[in-house]
Amino acid sequence: MARRRVGVALASILALCAAWPLSADAQQAPAPPPSLDSATDDQPPATLERDVHVFIVQKDGSVEEHDDSTLRANTGAGVDAIAQRYVWFNKDIETITGLTAQTIDPDGTTHTVGPANIRDVQEPRSAGAPTFEDGVLRTVIFPGVQPGSRVRLAFSKRRTKPLQAGTFSYFAVPEDQPTQFQRLVFDLPADVPLYADARGYTAQAPVTENGRTRYAFDHEHGPYPPQEAGAVARVNWGARLMVTTVPGFAAFAARYRESAADPSATSPAIAAFAQSLTAGASDPREKAARLYDWMRLNIRYVALFLGETEAAPHRATDILRDRYGDCKDHVALFTALLAAIGVRAEAALINLGPVYSLPGVPGYGAEAINHVIAYLPDLGVFADTSSGGVAFGFLPAGVMDRPALLVDDGVLARTPATQPRARSARLDIDVNADGNAAYRYHVDDAGASAEPERNTFRRATHQVAQQIAAQRVRLTGLAGTAHISTSALDATSGSFGTSIDGTLDHFVWRDGTTALPALSSLSGGVATQIDTWLAVPRRTQPWACVGGDYEEDAQIVLPAFARVTDLPRDANVSVQADAARLVYSARYVFDPLTRTVQIARRLSAQFGQQVCSTQQFEQMRDALVRIQRDTHAQIVVRAR
Incomplete structure (x- = not known):
């Protein structure tokens, strides 16, 4: 209880x-x-x-x-x-x-x-x-x-x-x-x-x-x-x-396993449905991915924490019929479908949230065991179909880098501490003779960040999608219009692209001096990530550190009336803090013939874990501040 x-x-x-x-x-x-x-x-x-x-x-x-x-x-x-x-x-x-x-x-x-x-x-x-x-x-x-x-x-x-x-x-x-x-x-x-x-x-x-x-x-x-x-x-x-x-984790796992026993899991209806979803596929991973995608997109997640209701899933046939369930129901149906096509899977009891270890004795609690996901041992994959917006082979951050009690084996394993995450951005701004500008912005997300972004737009109405675009412009400190388009939304894996175009008001003033933001991305890029890590100037509590690789390129074409007086200096910053490593570079070039400023930023942040210590923050802090200063750099132009 x-x-x-x-x-x-x-x-x-x-x-x-x-x-x-x-x-x-x-x-x-x-x-x-x-x-x-x-x-x-x-x-x-x-x-x-x-x-x-x-x-x-x-x-x-x-x-x-x-x-x-x-x-x-x-x-x-x-x-x-x-x-x-x-x-x-x-x-x-x-x-x-x-x-x-x-x-x-x-x-x-x-x-x-x-x-x-x-x-x-x-x-x-x-x-x-x-x-x-x-x-x-x-x-x-x-x-x-x-x-x-x-x-x-x-x-x-x-x-x-x-x-x-x-x-x-x-x-x-x-x-x-x-x-x-x-x-x-x-x-x-x-x-x-x-x-x-x-x-x-x-x-x-x-x-x-x-x-x-x-x-x-x-x-x-x-x-x-x-x-x-x-x-x-x-x-x-x-x-x-x-x-x-309960004397130990093995006994706790056995009790859950007994309560989850379900004769309907091997019913002909479950088997026929699993085979229909995987028809034409021969690779076990592809089959598992098809079932995973169907589950997360078709079985509505009812968010009740494990341990608040009876610790036994509903019948797999009932879940399939009703098309909804909590986490244990998701696992029950998913593992039944996998079994029907010959892919082994078992439940894994875990904490969902900002908690990265379990007590030394087993039990349910909102910050102890409160969630269950699936583990596919032959594929070496943890899968959480209740997360909805995560591609097969990846996990939401809320279940990464923490103990997982494997129900069939009765042993504690650990979910992956890191997963690939990459983002590349291209921003083009053309400033008109009146000081307003037209812009084009494209982002490709790859790895862990791709499907959550795709799922955001998959579930958004056209109006909501345009509101998201406008917000990303406003959060960058700009004013103007925004129209968004995306790559195909029917895909369930692989990279995902978004494009925003529109106009910017008063990007360069026709009189006096203008300090232009040296942008290489709208909100969500390197600057946003660094600002998040530096939200607290001195940390006294362990903090969540999720890394990734970022590439950002920008081009700003200035009008004839604007003369560049100051350009940021190139920057190179690197720091090692135990297993964590940050490498950052920035390049700035102005071509007076084409009146074009080119900006290139690269950040690789590899932490090797989900939780960083206060000591690691102190070791990285000066480097993070230097990077932040560069991401907020300005290009100073004066009207002729």
Whole structure:
């Protein structure tokens, strides 16, 4: 069992692993330490004053949960953050057995939340799919909340059917607001051990009484520094807790494999359909690619995280009929189709998001195991058909460079850390005698970036496509018109080209001096990439670093009235930071006879991984700043 809820978010990573047979007085929480929330000029919007959760687990995996938490609004922003809270539950297997809520004024006056302010709403990610309309948000709207107010929410929830029979797991990671006291209590039969991986949570001595053992974990923290732009999730290095009754990853994989068993996977209908899609193809990779492309373009993805609903896919024949499913349904149908044409494949349990390691013990959680993709061992390919816009043989960034639990083998593998990614651009600008300009711009994307770009336009209306073109011009700091055309949209692999043409207003002024941007690309090129990496001047948190190769060439033809007075100098920059290597060059040439400025930029960024350290950023920072300065260089012209 694991899910995101009030007070404690759910997430992942790893540390110490132990099995303990929890304390009889675990629910008796000490008084909150006032030092954690002393008034400051920059106080956090809200504070979690007290948060106690008790899970009473039975051998079959059924569980009763009792939660009691109090949040305080410190500022107006804090009012917005706490005045409405949610309790998620699966209406098919869970029942809210009791719920009370109160607003407590700064002077201690209590206002009980009445039934009119407690409502159930459909969990939005079900996207209207009937077989997924089991997730419900019980919404509690607190009256009269103001700075200094507290909101208290206490509820009990009973789960009669576990997500996996005979097992229990729970993953917790602190919310961003300061926490004065939090206690998580797990009460299990004495002969059912609890395995835990805790970091930043203090384990209390377990206590066994009357045939049951109680485990308690305490946590507190002050204000966290803000998440830096481009940084990976705090859970990669911060506090988190995973507890489970499953002794190891092999056992966890076996349980998933058993729950995913589906007699319909070998039905004649599945086999006939797979063979019809691959007719005429003899190469196993081509066959697999055809099935992959059909899946991602025809099976609608209903985005429910693995572990929030029963950890078993629907029947492959039902998924094929209904044309939608979540990640485990995608894998179930895809692997069934592959099996029908003789290509081996298995499910791979993984985290989808900015989390690059799993806890030392297995379990579900929004930042632990929350997603499943396919692995084709004979082809050496991981495939995520639910991603939609990624070509066969590539992966979305959100599942790269991280552990993957192979369900059939019961072992941890790792998804690729890098994949080919290249972009070439050509920009031509012809400035007219009135200072306005006509331009032509063409980009070819290759490798990992090609299909996402193609899919963007494949799913866009003509109007939306033109809006994308106009935005790319505006984000470059220019004003004018834009009309876009693309290469064929019915392809599903290979490079993809986009062309934009239009006019630019007042590119060169007819009087005085104009500082022209030394452009070699519209937005999305080298300059955009460097600006993204330098979004934080000094990094204190590990950050996501995705490399690639860029080639950009530009030509600006100036009018007779414009005289070039300053041209940027050529640039050559290279830096090595551990496994990461950046190589950049820029060339500038002005031909006075044709009044043409030519610009050529090249960037090769190879990191060898998806996550870079703060030390690597410091080693690369001066080089990145030099490159950024060059990408923002200007050509100065003066009217004659």
